Amino acid sequence: EVQLVESGGGLVQPGRSLKLSCLASGFTFSNYGMNWIRQAPGKGLEWVASISSSSSYIYYADTVKGRFTISRDNAKNTLYLQMTSLRSEDTALYYCARQGPGYEDYWGQGVMVTVSS
Amino acid sequence: DVVMTQTPVSLSVSLGGQVSISCRSSQSLVHNNGNTYLSWYLQKPGQSPQLLIYKVSNRFSGISDRFSGSGSGTDFTLKISRVEPDDLGVYYCGQGTQYPLTFGSGTKLEIK
Numbered sequence: 082e083v084q085l086v087e088s089g090g091g092l093v094q095p096g097r098s099l100k101l102s103c104l105a106s107g108f109t110f111s112n113y114g115m116n117w118i119r120q121a122p123g124k125g126l127e128w129v130a131s132i133s134s135s136s137s138y139i140y141y142a143d144t145v146k147g148r149f150t151i152s153r154d155n156a157k158n159t160l161y162l163q164m165t166s167l168r169s170e171d172t173a174l175y176y177c178a179r180q181g182p183g184y185e186d187y188w189g190q191g192v193m194v195t196v197s198s
Numbered sequence: 199d200v201v202m203t204q205t206p207v208s209l210s211v212s213l214g215g216q217v218s219i220s221c222r223s224s225q226s227l228v229h230n231n232g233n234t235y236l237s238w239y240l241q242k243p244g245q246s247p248q249l250l251i252y253k254v255s256n257r258f259s260g261i262s263d264r265f266s267g268s269g270s271g272t273d274f275t276l277k278i279s280r281v282e283p284d285d286l287g288v289y290y291c292g293q294g295t296q297y298p299l300t301f302g303s304g305t306k307l308e309i310k
Contacts, residue, residue, distance in 0.1 A: 116299070126239075126247065126290055128299035140297045176246060183235025183253065183294030188246040 083107040085177050085189035092195045093167055103160040103177030111155035114180035117162045119173035167196045200225050200293050204302035211281050212310045219305045221274045221291035235294035238276045242287040
């Protein structure tokens with residue numbers, strides 16, 4: 082069974098940093114691209130970043146480019162999102178999702194990030 | 199960026215009825231490789247989104263044949279037949295043809 086478990090969220094002040102993790106199991110992690118997708122409270126889905134299976138290709142939304150860094154450790158079956166210079170508009174539930182060809186087939190339960198003073 | 203426009207914003211249906219949700223993209227979703235990467239997701243209350251349909255009309259593993267997708271180019275439709283109580287939630291279309299990946303704003307399905 083495919084499982085994606087996010088962690089690392091919490092309450093953080095504006096301008097500070099936070100690192101999210103997503104532990105994958107039930108599939109060969111190193112064979113799949115991965116995404117971070119977020120959802121602000123009461124809002125829709127917003128793609129944040131993608132990373133290919135070997136980390137060769139990385140893409141970011143303009144809203145986070147230069148502030149967030151996606152990475153992965155295939156030996157640890159773990160996806161990361163390093164978030165710096167956090168803003169109130171980054172407050173959201175952050176999902177990691179496995180990437181199929183042009184779609185996201187499995188999603189984690191999400192981890193909440195709240196940016197507030 | 200590809201803008202995904204979903205209509206309606208919400209709809210209410212009786213159990214056993216049928217509904218259609220429209221999704222339009224601001225650009226063609228036909229990839230250079232000939233595939234069209236349009237997907238549909240359902241987010242049930244309090245849950246993560248789940249994949250229903252990929253590449254316009256392919257049902258994901260375990261998805262009931264009551265869900266069907268159609269369309270091409272920039273116009274796509276999700277149909278749900280014989281609506282059941284478990285179908286309620288917010289439906290999103292999403293495109294994976296080009297970065298940035300984008301989603302529609304969602305259609306909330308309520309059961310009468």
